[in-house]
Amino acid sequence: MIDQIKSFERWRPRIPKNTSYFVALVIDEIVPLLHAHGFDRYHDYAQGSTFAVGPNCIPLQRRSGREWPTVEILFHKRGMPSLGVHFGMLPEICYRWSLTEHRWMEIPRLNASVVEGPAFFSLCKGLEKNFDCNFGYRWLSIFPKQKLREEIDTLKVLLPWMFDLFEHGVQPAWLESPNGYVDRHVFMSRRPNSGPI
Numbered sequence: 001m002i003d004q005i006k007s008f009e010r011w012r013p014r015i016p017k018n019t020s021y022f023v024a025l026v027i028d029e030i031v032p033l034l035h036a037h038g039f040d041r042y043h044d045y046a047q048g049s050t051f052a053v054g055p056n057c058i059p060l061q062r063r064s065g066r067e068w069p070t071v072e073i074l075f076h077k078r079g080m081p082s083l084g085v086h087f088g089m090l091p092e093i094c095y096r097w098s099l100t101e102h103r104w105m106e107i108p109r110l111n112a113s114v115v116e117g118p119a120f121f122s123l124c125k126g127l128e129k130n131f132d133c134n135f136g137y138r139w140l141s142i143f144p145k146q147k148l149r150e151e152i153d154t155l156k157v158l159l160p161w162m163f164d165l166f167e168h169g170v171q172p173a174w175l176e177s178p179n180g181y182v183d184r185h186v187f188m189s190r191r192p193n194s195g196p197i
Contacts, residue, residue: 061090072113122188
Protein backbone atom coordinates (compact mmCIF):
# COMPACT_ATOMS: atom_id res chain seq x y z
CA MET A 1 0.00 0.00 0.00
CA ILE A 2 1.30 3.47 -0.94
CA ASP A 3 1.06 6.27 1.63
CA GLN A 4 -0.83 8.85 -0.42
CA ILE A 5 0.33 11.91 1.56
CA LYS A 6 3.99 10.86 1.43
CA SER A 7 3.61 10.16 -2.29
CA PHE A 8 2.34 13.71 -2.81
CA GLU A 9 5.24 15.16 -0.80
CA ARG A 10 7.72 13.24 -2.97
CA TRP A 11 6.02 14.65 -6.08
CA ARG A 12 6.19 18.30 -4.94
CA PRO A 13 9.96 18.94 -5.25
CA ARG A 14 9.96 17.79 -8.88
CA ILE A 15 7.48 20.35 -10.21
CA PRO A 16 8.29 23.69 -11.91
CA LYS A 17 8.58 26.92 -9.92
CA ASN A 18 5.18 28.41 -10.80
CA THR A 19 3.43 25.11 -10.14
CA SER A 20 5.19 24.92 -6.79
CA TYR A 21 3.86 28.38 -5.97
CA PHE A 22 0.34 27.28 -6.98
CA VAL A 23 0.57 24.12 -4.87
CA ALA A 24 1.74 26.15 -1.86
CA LEU A 25 -1.28 28.47 -2.22
CA VAL A 26 -3.60 25.45 -2.27
CA ILE A 27 -1.95 23.89 0.78
CA ASP A 28 -1.91 27.17 2.72
CA GLU A 29 -5.31 28.61 1.74
CA ILE A 30 -7.62 25.97 0.24
CA VAL A 31 -6.89 22.86 2.30
CA PRO A 32 -7.53 24.69 5.63
CA LEU A 33 -10.99 25.71 4.37
CA LEU A 34 -11.77 22.05 3.72
CA HIS A 35 -10.38 21.07 7.13
CA ALA A 36 -12.69 23.64 8.73
CA HIS A 37 -15.65 21.81 7.15
CA GLY A 38 -14.64 18.42 8.49
CA PHE A 39 -12.56 17.14 5.57
CA ASP A 40 -9.26 15.40 6.36
CA ARG A 41 -6.35 14.01 4.40
CA TYR A 42 -5.80 10.29 4.94
CA HIS A 43 -2.59 8.34 4.38
CA ASP A 44 -4.70 5.34 3.29
CA TYR A 45 -6.97 7.19 0.85
CA ALA A 46 -8.15 4.68 -1.80
CA GLN A 47 -6.07 2.13 0.13
CA GLY A 48 -2.95 3.59 -1.47
CA SER A 49 -3.86 2.32 -4.94
CA THR A 50 -1.67 3.97 -7.59
CA PHE A 51 -4.33 2.92 -10.10
CA ALA A 52 -6.98 4.93 -8.25
CA VAL A 53 -5.04 8.05 -7.25
CA GLY A 54 -1.75 9.56 -8.37
CA PRO A 55 0.90 11.48 -6.45
CA ASN A 56 -0.29 14.77 -8.01
CA CYS A 57 -3.54 14.67 -6.02
CA ILE A 58 -4.69 16.09 -2.69
CA PRO A 59 -7.71 14.02 -1.62
CA LEU A 60 -9.82 15.07 1.35
CA GLN A 61 -12.70 13.17 2.85
CA ARG A 62 -15.29 13.29 5.59
CA ARG A 63 -15.59 9.72 6.84
CA SER A 64 -18.98 9.97 8.43
CA GLY A 65 -22.61 9.63 7.44
CA ARG A 66 -24.43 7.36 5.04
CA GLU A 67 -22.30 8.64 2.16
CA TRP A 68 -18.81 10.07 2.56
CA PRO A 69 -18.26 13.56 1.07
CA THR A 70 -15.03 13.38 -0.89
CA VAL A 71 -12.95 16.01 -2.71
CA GLU A 72 -9.90 15.54 -4.90
CA ILE A 73 -7.72 18.48 -5.88
CA LEU A 74 -5.93 17.10 -8.90
CA PHE A 75 -2.90 18.94 -10.29
CA HIS A 76 -1.81 18.55 -13.90
CA LYS A 77 0.14 15.30 -14.22
CA ARG A 78 2.88 16.94 -16.30
CA GLY A 79 3.48 19.67 -13.75
CA MET A 80 1.69 22.58 -15.41
CA PRO A 81 0.23 25.12 -12.93
CA SER A 82 -3.30 23.83 -13.37
CA LEU A 83 -5.75 21.86 -11.26
CA GLY A 84 -9.25 20.44 -11.24
CA VAL A 85 -11.53 19.93 -8.26
CA HIS A 86 -13.57 16.73 -8.36
CA PHE A 87 -16.10 15.93 -5.67
CA GLY A 88 -18.77 13.39 -4.86
CA MET A 89 -20.49 11.30 -2.22
CA LEU A 90 -19.22 7.75 -1.78
CA PRO A 91 -21.79 5.11 -0.76
CA GLU A 92 -20.73 2.01 1.15
CA ILE A 93 -20.19 0.08 -2.09
CA CYS A 94 -18.28 1.66 -4.97
CA TYR A 95 -17.01 0.26 -8.28
CA ARG A 96 -13.62 -0.04 -9.95
CA TRP A 97 -12.97 -1.15 -13.51
CA SER A 98 -11.02 -4.42 -13.56
CA LEU A 99 -8.34 -4.50 -16.25
CA THR A 100 -8.12 -8.27 -15.99
CA GLU A 101 -11.83 -9.11 -15.94
CA HIS A 102 -12.97 -6.18 -18.13
CA ARG A 103 -15.90 -5.29 -15.94
CA TRP A 104 -16.87 -3.12 -12.98
CA MET A 105 -16.03 -4.77 -9.66
CA GLU A 106 -17.54 -3.91 -6.29
CA ILE A 107 -15.13 -2.37 -3.78
CA PRO A 108 -15.69 -0.92 -0.30
CA ARG A 109 -15.62 2.89 -0.22
CA LEU A 110 -12.51 2.81 1.98
CA ASN A 111 -10.71 1.50 -1.13
CA ALA A 112 -12.34 3.97 -3.54
CA SER A 113 -11.36 7.28 -5.07
CA VAL A 114 -13.94 9.99 -5.80
CA VAL A 115 -14.45 8.83 -9.39
CA GLU A 116 -15.40 5.31 -8.27
CA GLY A 117 -18.76 6.25 -6.82
CA PRO A 118 -21.90 6.21 -8.99
CA ALA A 119 -21.25 9.83 -10.05
CA PHE A 120 -18.69 12.54 -9.47
CA PHE A 121 -18.73 16.25 -10.18
CA SER A 122 -16.17 18.77 -11.41
CA LEU A 123 -16.29 22.24 -9.92
CA CYS A 124 -16.47 24.90 -12.66
CA LYS A 125 -16.03 28.66 -12.69
CA GLY A 126 -19.36 29.26 -14.39
CA LEU A 127 -17.90 31.28 -17.26
CA GLU A 128 -19.24 28.89 -19.92
CA LYS A 129 -15.90 28.82 -21.75
CA ASN A 130 -13.48 26.07 -22.71
CA PHE A 131 -11.53 24.61 -19.78
CA ASP A 132 -14.06 26.17 -17.40
CA CYS A 133 -13.40 23.43 -14.85
CA ASN A 134 -9.64 24.07 -14.79
CA PHE A 135 -8.02 26.46 -12.35
CA GLY A 136 -4.61 27.96 -13.06
CA TYR A 137 -3.24 27.97 -16.59
CA ARG A 138 -1.91 25.38 -19.02
CA TRP A 139 0.11 27.37 -21.52
CA LEU A 140 1.62 30.79 -20.83
CA SER A 141 0.80 33.71 -18.60
CA ILE A 142 2.41 37.15 -18.80
CA PHE A 143 2.03 37.58 -15.04
CA PRO A 144 1.93 33.98 -13.78
CA LYS A 145 1.87 34.62 -10.03
CA GLN A 146 -0.86 37.22 -10.39
CA LYS A 147 -2.89 34.83 -12.54
CA LEU A 148 -2.46 31.99 -10.05
CA ARG A 149 -3.38 34.27 -7.15
CA GLU A 150 -6.59 35.24 -8.97
CA GLU A 151 -7.41 31.56 -9.63
CA ILE A 152 -7.06 30.73 -5.94
CA ASP A 153 -9.33 33.65 -5.06
CA THR A 154 -11.92 32.38 -7.55
CA LEU A 155 -11.73 28.92 -6.01
CA LYS A 156 -12.21 30.36 -2.52
CA VAL A 157 -15.40 32.08 -3.69
CA LEU A 158 -16.77 28.79 -5.08
CA LEU A 159 -15.95 26.54 -2.12
CA PRO A 160 -18.87 27.71 0.10
CA TRP A 161 -21.22 26.81 -2.74
CA MET A 162 -19.71 23.31 -2.85
CA PHE A 163 -19.93 22.93 0.94
CA ASP A 164 -23.60 23.91 0.81
CA LEU A 165 -24.17 21.28 -1.85
CA PHE A 166 -22.66 18.62 0.40
CA GLU A 167 -24.92 19.69 3.27
CA HIS A 168 -28.17 19.70 1.29
CA GLY A 169 -27.45 17.02 -1.32
CA VAL A 170 -27.45 17.18 -5.08
CA GLN A 171 -30.65 17.91 -6.92
CA PRO A 172 -32.40 14.67 -7.97
CA ALA A 173 -32.82 16.01 -11.51
CA TRP A 174 -29.05 16.11 -11.89
CA LEU A 175 -28.80 12.38 -11.31
CA GLU A 176 -31.29 11.68 -14.08
CA SER A 177 -29.28 13.73 -16.58
CA PRO A 178 -26.66 12.50 -19.02
CA ASN A 179 -23.02 13.36 -18.44
CA GLY A 180 -22.35 17.06 -18.83
CA TYR A 181 -23.14 20.38 -17.19
CA VAL A 182 -25.95 20.10 -14.66
CA ASP A 183 -25.30 23.60 -13.29
CA ARG A 184 -23.07 26.43 -14.47
CA HIS A 185 -20.66 25.43 -11.66
CA VAL A 186 -20.92 21.64 -12.02
CA PHE A 187 -19.99 19.14 -14.71
CA MET A 188 -21.30 15.67 -13.86
CA SER A 189 -19.70 12.36 -14.85
CA ARG A 190 -21.49 9.08 -14.16
CA ARG A 191 -20.19 5.54 -14.13
CA PRO A 192 -21.41 3.77 -17.29
CA ASN A 193 -24.44 1.55 -16.70
CA SER A 194 -24.83 2.84 -13.15
CA GLY A 195 -28.60 3.15 -13.56
CA PRO A 196 -30.61 5.43 -11.29
CA ILE A 197 -28.55 6.81 -8.44
